[in-house]
Amino acid sequence: MKLLSGTGNLSLSKKIARYLKQKLINSHIKRFADxxxxxxxxxxxxxNSIFIIQTLSTPVNDNLMELLICIDALxxxxxxxxxxxxxxxxxxxxxxxxxxxxxxxxxxxxxxxxNAGAHRIVTVDLHAGQIQGFFDLPVDNLFATPIFxxxxxxxxxxxxLVCVAPDVGGVERxxxxxxxxxxxxxxxxxxxxxxxxxxxxxxxxxxxxxxxLITDDIIDSGGTIVNAAKxxxxxxxxxxxxxxxxxxxSGKAVDLINNSKIKKLIITDTIDNTSKIQKxxxxxxxxxxKLIGEAIKRISNSTSVSDLFK
Ligand code: R5P
Numbered sequence: 001m002k003l004l005s006g007t008g009n010l011s012l013s014k015k016i017a018r019y020l021k022q023k024l025i026n027s028h029i030k031r032f033a034d035x036x037x038x039x040x041x042x043x044x045x046x047x048n049s050i051f052i053i054q055t056l057s058t059p060v061n062d063n064l065m066e067l068l069i070c071i072d073a074l075x076x077x078x079x080x081x082x083x084x085x086x087x088x089x090x091x092x093x094x095x096x097x098x099x100x101x102x103x104x105x106x107x108x109x110x111x112x113x114x115n116a117g118a119h120r121i122v123t124v125d126l127h128a129g130q131i132q133g134f135f136d137l138p139v140d141n142l143f144a145t146p147i148f149x150x151x152x153x154x155x156x157x158x159x160x161l162v163c164v165a166p167d168v169g170g171v172e173r174x175x176x177x178x179x180x181x182x183x184x185x186x187x188x189x190x191x192x193x194x195x196x197x198x199x200x201x202x203x204x205x206x207x208x209x210x211x212x213l214i215t216d217d218i219i220d221s222g223g224t225i226v227n228a229a230k231x232x233x234x235x236x237x238x239x240x241x242x243x244x245x246x247x248x249x250s251g252k253a254v255d256l257i258n259n260s261k262i263k264k265l266i267i268t269d270t271i272d273n274t275s276k277i278q279k280x281x282x283x284x285x286x287x288x289x290k291l292i293g294e295a296i297k298r299i300s301n302s303t304s305v306s307d308l309f310k
Contacts, residue, residue: 006054019293056090087270
């Protein structure tokens with residue numbers, strides 16, 4: 001088994017390699033002057049099982065193209081099989097037609113990855129679980145919930161907890177966390193009047209005087225979470241903590257969070273945000289590297305991945 005890293009999140013790839021006591025494949029990925037991507041594998045990989053790690057964060061289109069070219073290079077170098085590890089699966093939010101005459105980009109991305117030559121996919125907290133079915137390949141969708149539950153047990157000692165889904169789509173995720181913590185469950189009734197804008201209509205459940213743990217898969221502009229935190233505080237919540245797997249953090253998201261009612265925002269390193277969050281006293285990053293490393297080890301040894309979440 002060998003590991004290849006794209007340039008999307010090299011620091012995460014290095015941590016995964018360290019966990020597996022492996023070196024990353026010696027490769028050369030560069031851009032030509034016009035932006036075209038060039039990939040060269042500098043060692044023999046004939047007959048090896050390769051895990052290529054590439055996150056699909058900003059610049060998402062470059063990172064996607066780089067991934068496709070890496071897969072092609074691996075296939076043409078006679079790799080035995082290619083497992084594509086995508087810590088953050090970009091384009092996952094376009095998983096259906098919400099209005100007529102639009103693309104289902106998550107399906108298109110799945111087709112591109114499959115047709116490039118992937119044999120298996122590993123990813124983390126897919127925006128919609130059914131994206132697994134967009135691939136006719138095995139897909140392991142890992143969950144950050146155990147990492148979050150451990151952090152909560154260690155750092156939030158007040159037990160008056162309620163897990164909050166910031167929208168109806170997040171109920172399953174919030175319920176999974178509430179089960180692990182033996183906490184209550186509440187739901188924010190969020191509407192999107194326009195793309196990128198969110199409005200809280202109502203809160204379902206008892207949050208008065210409680211420490212609220214909002215959980216979500218993605219924080220992008222920050223609007224969903226910041227509005228949810230404000231609504232919870234306005235309705236009498238004590239402190240609001242937020243646990244989100246993928247810190248997309250576009251535009252002014254970090255400033256919005258710093259100036260919000262949120263006590264702490266905990267994200268993982270599926271996306272490398274080191275430069276963006278340096279100055280935020282509210283943002284904490286937990287590494288997903290051991291979880292991904294352990295999943296890679298288990299896939300490689302043909303042992304159970306789902307046992308990681310029991
Ligand atoms: C939406 O369904 C997702 O789960 C996130 O809630 C959403 O992508 C967050 O976006 P933003 O931070 O821009 O409100």
